[in-house]
Structures are given as C-alpha cells and as structure tokens.
Amino acid sequence: MPDSISAIPPAFLYLLGALLMPFLRGWLRQTVALAIPLVALGNYFLIEKGVHWQFQLLDFQLILGRADGWSLIFLNIFTILSFCGILYILKDNKALDLAAGLLYAGSAMGVIMAGDLITLFLFWEMLTLGAVMCLIARRTERSGAAAYRYVLMHILGGVILLAGLMIHISSGGSTEFTQIELTGVGPWLMFIGFGINCAWPVVGAWLTDTYPEASFGGVIFMATYTTKTAVYVLARTFPGEEILIWVGVIMATLPLLYAVIENDLRRVLAYGLINQVGIMVIGVGLGTALSLNGTAAHAYCHILYKALLFMALGSIIYRTGKSKATELGGLWRSMPVTCAFCCIGALAMATPLLCGFVSKSMIMSTAAKKGEFIVWAAILFATAGAFYQVGLKVVFRAFFSRKVDHNVQEAPANQLIAMAFVAILCIVVGSFPHSYLYTMLPNPEASYNPYTLSHVTDQIALLLFAGLAFALLIRAGLYPAEVRATNLDFDYVYRKSGKLIYRIFDFSLNHINRIGKTLFVGGIAGGAAKIFDSAPTRLYLAIMQPVWKSQGLTVEQIDDKREDTYREARRGAFPIGITAFLAVILLALLALFTGILNAKS
Amino acid sequence: MSDQNVEPSTEGWFDKENNIRKVLRVLFVACAVFLVVDIVYWATGYDKHPYLKWETWPGFYAVYGFVACVVLTLAAKYILRPLVKRSEDFYTKGGDDA
Structure with a gap:
C-alpha cells in the first residue's frame, strides 16, 4: 500500500514515457519527452523519507520505493541529469534516442529506489536494454557490433548476479536490499555481478570498448547511470569491504x-570515468561515515x-x-x-x-x-x-x-x-x-x-x-x-578469442553431439530441441502479435511479419535490440520461476 | 557540414605564437606565486591541519602534481604504448570480430 499518495514510483513515470515515444510524433513527442523529467522533478519533492510502494509477489515482498538519504541524493542527480540529457538530444526528435534516454533513467531510478533484491535485479537488467538502445541509436555498423558486445558482457554479469542472488536467497539469506556479509558463494557472485557494471579492472573493459561507439547524446546517459548505480548498490550492500579499496586504487590509476x-577523445573520457569511479569505490571500501558521504557526493x-x-x-x-x-x-x-x-x-x-x-x-x-x-x-x-x-x-x-x-x-x-x-x-x-x-x-x-x-x-x-x-x-x-591506433585492453579477451572459443566448442560439443545422437536418436529430443530453438521467437511473436493487431495490420500482413521473424531467427539475424529484449525477458522469467520453486520448497 | 582541415582564413588570438607565450608566462607566474605561498606557510609555521606530515613540506603538492604527470606521460609513452599499440583496424580486419 502506498503511504505517500501523491508521489508515484519515478521509474514508472520514465518507463511510461519511453513506451509512449514510438507512438507520438513531432512537437508532441518532444513535449512529452521533456515533460517526463520535469514531472519527475516535482514528484521527487513529493517523495517523503520512508518505505513506499510495496507489493506482495508470492512469498516475496517487493519494495519499489525506499526513500532515505542514500537513495534520495542519487534520485536527485539522476532526475536532474535526465532532464539535461533529454534536452540535449531533443532537437533531432528521434523516438529511439528519446526512448533510450527515458528507459535508461527510469531503470536506474528503479534500482536505487528498490528496497529488495528482486526489484533491484529486474531494474538492473533493464539498464542493459537502455544502454543497448543508446548504442544502436548511433545507427552505424560499428555501434551495432558494440551493442552486441555490450549485451554479451552484461548478460554475463546479469547471470552471475542472478546466480549469486538465488544461492544467497536459497541458503537462507534475506531478499532485503541491505548490507550483506561477503562470505560464501552467493554474496561473492553478487559482488562480482555488481563489479562488472561498476567497470572493475579486467571485467570492466566493456566500458571503454563501447562508450565511444554510442550516439552523440546516448553516451551522456551511459556515463551517468550504469556505473553510478553500481557504486550505489555496492555502497549499500558491501560498505567497508577492504578489497574494494584496492580495486578502487587500480581503477583510479x-x-x-x-x-x-x-x-578517440570520448574513449579518453571513458578512461577518466573509470578513474573517478575508482575513487568512489575506494570511498565504499574505506566504509566510514565520511568516506561514504564522499562516495555519494x-x-x-x-x-x-x-x-x-x-x-x-x-x-x-x-x-x-x-x-x-x-x-x-x-x-x-x-x-x-x-x-x-x-x-x-x-x-x-x-x-x-x-x-x-x-x-x-x-x-x-x-x-x-x-x-x-x-x-x-x-x-x-x-x-x-x-x-x-x-x-x-x-x-x-x-x-x-x-x-x-x-x-x-x-x-x-x-x-x-x-x-x-x-x-x-x-x-x-x-x-x-x-x-x-x-x-x-x-x-x-x-x-x-x-x-x-x-x-x-x-x-x-x-x-x-x-x-x-x-x-x-x-x-x-x-x-x-x-x-591512429587501437590500444589493446581486456576487451581483447572477448573480441579476439571468439575464434578460439568457437573451435573449442566446435570440437568438444560436436563429439558429445555424436555420442548423444547414437544413444538418443528419437523424436523427443528433436522435438524438445525445436521448442527451445524457437522459444525466443515464439515469445517475441506472442508479445508482438497483439501490438501489430492494435496497429491495424491485416491478417496477411501479420502472417508476413511472422514469416519474416522466423526467417530472421533462423539466419540468426535478429536485430540486437530484440535479442537484448528477449534475453532480459528470459532472465526475468528464469528469476521468477526459480523464485517460485524456492518459495515452494 | 565541414570543410575539414582547411587552414583558417583569418588568424585568431590563439594562433599567434606571441599570445601563446603570454598564456605560458601567466602560467609560470601563477605556479611561482603558489609555490611561494606554500613556502610562506612553512616558514611562518602556519597550521595546515595536516593529516600527513608530507603535506607540510614546502612545495609538496606542486612537486607531486608535476612529477605525477611527467611520470604518467613517460610511462604511457615508453612502456604502455609499445606493449599495446596495434593498427587502427586491429579488431575489424579478418572479420572474426563480433
């Protein structure tokens, strides 16, 4: 039950705005895009300290609004920056760019206002979608490839975080988003999952790899939301962990x-970004009242x-x-x-x-x-x-x-x-x-x-x-x-090792495959494989068909679109946005089902 | 859009070597002034409320700033660049990039 009646969850406001963008045209779209952050700013002043917007999902309590000193200072700057960022890209009035900015800001606000780890995770995954949209908004081949790499790294981070979360919860840990002791596999996996978004050494190479490929305005949202949300989450879950001091020192230098x-001067800025986030991470690692203030400030x-x-x-x-x-x-x-x-x-x-x-x-x-x-x-x-x-x-x-x-x-x-x-x-x-x-x-x-x-x-x-x-x-x-040069960094590992990994999998999996085939030839396996093979496509179609219908497409047109979708899926030529979208949905479903199973057991 | 890398038709303020010298002279004077200020602190025993004793050494911040930047630059130029520099199309050639 919301105890503050007048304020609404800021994330919802932004997500609504992002959903509206493709359906609006001309000055109306610009007005709505700019109005969202302004309304959110008014909304910010209505949010009183305390816990708001709680829902019950199975055995879990979802908290969409924990307003305290920590979350409000981040909400303040996130809201202000969303206004400046939207204003900055307003002139070109491109639905994708505006929706990307709003979605990104909304997801980041969802994370920082979250009061439990499940809500945190759902918005955490949505951040990736926002970033991917900022990348493809550049509309070049390079930015598309960068978006793909971004998705790969962040899906990896998301899966590690999800695994940590499930182990933590199933071994008796609370879903409360609060300080967690860094012992055991679950907390460590969560720690690393957060660290990937925080651009830690080695696992943070995605940042300097992809930020310079983003659209001219999209990078403002990327630079603002992902790493700072991660810093916020680390400060709340693992303050005073000494290892963070040294991680931060490496990042800072x-x-x-x-x-x-x-x-590339935007890449220079990206290296500078990691350097300053490093100082924030040091503040979290030092863990005193003053150093944590320093991190927030x-x-x-x-x-x-x-x-x-x-x-x-x-x-x-x-x-x-x-x-x-x-x-x-x-x-x-x-x-x-x-x-x-x-x-x-x-x-x-x-x-x-x-x-x-x-x-x-x-x-x-x-x-x-x-x-x-x-x-x-x-x-x-x-x-x-x-x-x-x-x-x-x-x-x-x-x-x-x-x-x-x-x-x-x-x-x-x-x-x-x-x-x-x-x-x-x-x-x-x-x-x-x-x-x-x-x-x-x-x-x-x-x-x-x-x-x-x-x-x-x-x-x-x-x-x-x-x-x-x-x-x-x-x-x-x-x-x-x-x-003019490329300077090797740890992104080398996932950019160049692709061939090697492919060969390893090709060799090992094909052998296993052959053994499997001789043991287990039959319709069941084949049928199951087909279902899983096309599951993302079916899921996508299940969502998109009502949308197409509502856009007034005829039955023939919808059939055509469905054929196109299957063909693209077979060729593996799904646009990155759709792939990312599906990956996020699948991860969310996975989290939900595991939650249900855990709750039942 | 742009006519790239065209020599400017008119000389601007920052294009004149004389003016750049002026900027540099201001920088040198400013550096000297703040160095002197720090020496005055030290000579007069002004209490800086230091956390660490180094902070009271005259010119500590000036020397640290200068040396840090020179070391940073030279290390990047002579150590890091030879190790990591590749051609600009390193990741795009060969077609095995994502």
Whole structure:
C-alpha cells in the first residue's frame, strides 16, 4: 500500500514515457519527452523519507520505493541529469534516442529506489536494454557490433548476479536490499555481478570498448547511470569491504596510462570515468561515515562534470562527425561557447569553487585519517592525473592544438542550454556545498569543510603544476603524439578469442553431439530441441502479435511479419535490440520461476 | 557540414605564437606565486591541519602534481604504448570480430 499518495514510483513515470515515444510524433513527442523529467522533478519533492510502494509477489515482498538519504541524493542527480540529457538530444526528435534516454533513467531510478533484491535485479537488467538502445541509436555498423558486445558482457554479469542472488536467497539469506556479509558463494557472485557494471579492472573493459561507439547524446546517459548505480548498490550492500579499496586504487590509476595514448577523445573520457569511479569505490571500501558521504557526493559531482564533458564532445561529433584527436583541433574558433563549457567541465574535476573539489577530498581525508598512505597518494595521483590527462588533453586536442578550421557552426541552442544548465550546477554545487550538496548526504553526522585556506592553495598548486607539466611536455615535444591506433585492453579477451572459443566448442560439443545422437536418436529430443530453438521467437511473436493487431495490420500482413521473424531467427539475424529484449525477458522469467520453486520448497 | 582541415582564413588570438607565450608566462607566474605561498606557510609555521606530515613540506603538492604527470606521460609513452599499440583496424580486419 502506498503511504505517500501523491508521489508515484519515478521509474514508472520514465518507463511510461519511453513506451509512449514510438507512438507520438513531432512537437508532441518532444513535449512529452521533456515533460517526463520535469514531472519527475516535482514528484521527487513529493517523495517523503520512508518505505513506499510495496507489493506482495508470492512469498516475496517487493519494495519499489525506499526513500532515505542514500537513495534520495542519487534520485536527485539522476532526475536532474535526465532532464539535461533529454534536452540535449531533443532537437533531432528521434523516438529511439528519446526512448533510450527515458528507459535508461527510469531503470536506474528503479534500482536505487528498490528496497529488495528482486526489484533491484529486474531494474538492473533493464539498464542493459537502455544502454543497448543508446548504442544502436548511433545507427552505424560499428555501434551495432558494440551493442552486441555490450549485451554479451552484461548478460554475463546479469547471470552471475542472478546466480549469486538465488544461492544467497536459497541458503537462507534475506531478499532485503541491505548490507550483506561477503562470505560464501552467493554474496561473492553478487559482488562480482555488481563489479562488472561498476567497470572493475579486467571485467570492466566493456566500458571503454563501447562508450565511444554510442550516439552523440546516448553516451551522456551511459556515463551517468550504469556505473553510478553500481557504486550505489555496492555502497549499500558491501560498505567497508577492504578489497574494494584496492580495486578502487587500480581503477583510479591504471586507466590514466591508457588515456595518455588514446586517440578517440570520448574513449579518453571513458578512461577518466573509470578513474573517478575508482575513487568512489575506494570511498565504499574505506566504509566510514565520511568516506561514504564522499562516495555519494563524488558520484553526484562526477555525473555533472562528466556529462558536461561528454556533451561538449557530443556537440563536436554532431557538427563535425569526428571524435579523434588526430582529426580535431582549432575548434575554439567555430565553437567558442562549447569550448567554454568544455573548459568548465575540465576545471570542475578538481578546481576550488567547482563541484569536484568539494567531494573527492572527503575520501582523501578518510584515507589519511586511517593511515592508508598508499591509498591517499593514489587518490592524489588520480586527481592530478585526471585533470592533466583527461581535462587538459581533451580541451587542448579538441579545441586548440592545431591551426585547422572545421568551418562548422556552433552547437544548436538546445545543446548549449543543456550544457549551460549543467555548467551552472557545477559552479553552484562547488561554491555553496553547505547549502546544497552537503544537506543531502546520507550520513549527516559526518561534517566536513573543504574550504580551508591551505586546502584551496594546495589544490590550486597541484593543478597548476599539472598544467605546467602538460605545457612543458607539449612544447618540448615529449608528449606522446596522437596516432591512429587501437590500444589493446581486456576487451581483447572477448573480441579476439571468439575464434578460439568457437573451435573449442566446435570440437568438444560436436563429439558429445555424436555420442548423444547414437544413444538418443528419437523424436523427443528433436522435438524438445525445436521448442527451445524457437522459444525466443515464439515469445517475441506472442508479445508482438497483439501490438501489430492494435496497429491495424491485416491478417496477411501479420502472417508476413511472422514469416519474416522466423526467417530472421533462423539466419540468426535478429536485430540486437530484440535479442537484448528477449534475453532480459528470459532472465526475468528464469528469476521468477526459480523464485517460485524456492518459495515452494 | 565541414570543410575539414582547411587552414583558417583569418588568424585568431590563439594562433599567434606571441599570445601563446603570454598564456605560458601567466602560467609560470601563477605556479611561482603558489609555490611561494606554500613556502610562506612553512616558514611562518602556519597550521595546515595536516593529516600527513608530507603535506607540510614546502612545495609538496606542486612537486607531486608535476612529477605525477611527467611520470604518467613517460610511462604511457615508453612502456604502455609499445606493449599495446596495434593498427587502427586491429579488431575489424579478418572479420572474426563480433
């Protein structure tokens, strides 16, 4: 029973919006797309602290709204960013892009408002669908392939999480979404499942592999929702796990090396994203009231400035179609306003009066207080390195660096307004932390003041000398030249090993197959195989036929469509969106049935 | 859309070597000022409320920032790049990519 009558689950609002997008046209679609985040913002202020929107499913209590300090600060920034993101992509008025953004935002909000692990899992899987739609929205062959790889990695993550969840629940664990002890197979699998979305070392290679392939606006949603939702979930389930400190240290430092030699500027930002998420993960691992505040605050601030940077690069792609350092430069001439916003985004990483300054330092202070010198030094390195490597490099390579003129127009007005909005927030959050950001932190008892004289001057000195290093290395010709290249990362494992895995399976399975055939030739096996073979197709048709009917298609047209679907399924040529959609449905059904079986046993 | 990589018809402010020198001079002066400020803290015994003793060493943050960035760049250039660099079409050639 909802105890707060006026507010509704924010996820539902966004999902409704996403479903409406294909059926609306023209200005009506734009109005609805923009109205959803605005209504959600009003809705946000109506949500009171407490537990709302509970449902009973079999023996399980599903909680769609647990509103407390943790969830509300994330809901706040997720809602604000969804507005800015939708505004940013509004001009082109493409149903797929708008629906992707709304679906993505809605699923992320579903996860953070979830009060139980089953609700969490369902929305967690929907996040993947949102990301896949953002990828295919680029509408190129490369982005389609990237979407496919994204699905593979996240289905793997989802299955690991699901397995962990089922083991955890069936061995007597509660479905409550709260702190879990990291012992036993179930919690460990869940831990790793969360870690895949959090872009941990090795298993997080999907992030830098796929983000640069997304549509110019879709990447804003990707950069905002998936990793930060994972950070949120880790902070609630596994705070204070020491292993997270070291996972975070690796994330915060090593990707910067890749950022130095990477040519695609959106991939540089993606490496910077992992680096900053690493700092948040360190905060979770340290597990004190102050460091967890730091994690929440830094997620908030990082979402802002990273979105601003991705928006600036998105506008460059929108105007020039390019995102590589070797193809860009000199854009300050034709896109001066975008350039200014990009500079604010870069400075907002760590400069006093801007947002990054007031959040990261809470985690650093905790590390120092706890005597974790290496962690403290690593965060300082990550701060200087990210500003130098991500901020300065992106601004310099995109807008300055060479005397080329792309002769393009400034970014469209809607993009500039969206960027202005985010830039203002970066300044407000950074300049008045005590009256805005700090009032929302999950642990109000841990107070912190970033604006001491020496903290400000020390930080400025750090950044100025990072800038000095950049200037001197560039002038001396020691800074590595931007070259067109692919830099191997752990995505190699799933991108290149395909052939090897195929051969292994081909060899082993075919042998098993032959043995099986001799033992077990008969109709039953064949029939069962056929059913499972075409199960996804049948499921898809069962859902789509009523939709086609409602669109007013004739019986012949529906038959044609059904034939097409079977033919495509046989060829394995299902569009990625449908495959992802089906995979998510199948996983959800699997979860549901296992839940039922467990409940009965 | 764009006429790519055309030499700009007019010289902008940032195209003049003289102006870039000016920017750099401002950067050098700013660096020097903040280094001096840190030395003043140290000389006057100003209480930084440090968590760690390194923070009170004069110029610690400046040196750390500079060295961190130089090490980062050179390590990436001379260690990581030779190890991981492949041709741009590494994943697309051969057709075995997903």
